[in-house]
Amino acid sequence: MAPAAALVGAFVIAPFFWIIFVSFTNRTLLGKTAVNPEFVGLDNYIALFDPSNFFTRGQFGFSLILTIQFVLFSAIIGQAVLGLLLAWLMQAVPKPVKSLTETAVIGAWILPEVVIGFAWFAFLDYDNGTMNEILTSLGLPRGDWLLDYPFWVIVFFNTWRGAAFSMMLFNSAFSSIPPSYFQAADVAGASSWQKFRDIALPLVRGHVVTDLILITMWTFNVFTPYLLTKGGPSYRTEVLSIYTYRIAFRDFEFGKGAAVGVVIMFINLAFALIYLRVARKKAAGEAQ
Known part of the structure; x- marks a missing residue:
């Protein structure tokens, strides 16, 4: 256990506490505060939640709200629903x-995110993108998708990417249901929707919660949306991961970037506890 504990301590625990410490300072990359950072207490956190600019583009509040919307549309509505629908349809097709x-x-799931990101960029490019070439061949107007609809582009991109996991999870869950349940429903004349609603969905409810x-x-x-939009245009796709990158590694405000990282860590901790x-x-239900 000692080597594993040493690695976890060096690469997980130590950076965790170091980030918390830095978040209470004004450490930067350049200037006096790069060598001798000052302790500023909660100033970085207060600046993040400043009501005067909380909803302004390029600020923490705007990125937080944008991230919530991104999660809602691309994960909960997109990936979960699409994955569940595809998994259910797969039960009725030939092997x-x-x-x-x-x-x-x-x-689609195992391909590196960088490869997929550049593939989507090439697909949606205004000048030579495959999407616009198809539209032109059909006599339809071209669209500057990354400029006019950047948020929905990253929503569809992340949905396409992540629905694969949901589909595989639900496909495994549906396969674990005894076939006799559905055979009895067929004898009773139940429709596909009735079988899904009354048999399948109640039995995979735990998998649905886990997936969500x-x-x-x-x-x-x-962080993959950065490959498509780099957080733009005008911060319209700057979700929290991209906002943190910009503050810490482009503006070099390590103290403020660390404060954002701590907030994100606590949000992730809440999800992990749930x-x-x-x-x-x-596990308790299965044991009983």
């Missing part, structure tokens, strides 16, 4: 089609 679809979905918590945590911290609580209840 070769199901295997082919699962292979394609897993491929996990994809919420992942989407809350995702997940652990749900997992314990699920």
Whole structure:
């Protein structure tokens, strides 16, 4: 256990407390505060939640609200619903089609995010993008998607990327349901919607909660939208992960960036505690 504990201590625990310490200072990369940072107490946190500019673009509050909207549309509504729908539809298709679809979905999931990000950028590029070439061939006007609809671009991108995990999770959950349940429903003349509503959904409710918590945590911290929009235009896609990067590693305000990181860590901690609580209840229910 000693080597593992040493690695965890060096790369997880020590940076955790170091970030908390830096968040109470005005440390920067350049100037006097780079060598001798001053203790500023809660000034960095007070600046983050300053009501006078909380909702201004480029500020912490705007990025926090934007991140909540991003999680709502791309994770909860997009990934979870789309993954659940695809997994349910896969139960009724022939086995070769199901295997082919699962292979394609897993491929989308395991590809590096950088590769997918640049592929989507090439697809949506105004001048030479595949999307606009298709529209032009159909006689439809071209669109500057990354400039006019940047938020919805990253929502669709993250939904396409993350729905694969939800689909695989729900597909496994549906496969664990005894076939006799659905056979009895078929004899009773139940429709596909009735079987989904009255049989499948109640039996996979625990998996739904697990999926929602996990994809919420992942989407809350995702940095890949930076590859498409770099947080722009005009901070319209600057979610918290990109905001933290800009403050800490572009503006070099390490103290303020550390304060943002601490806030994000506590939000993630809340999600993790909820997940652990749900997992314990699920394990207790299975044991009974």
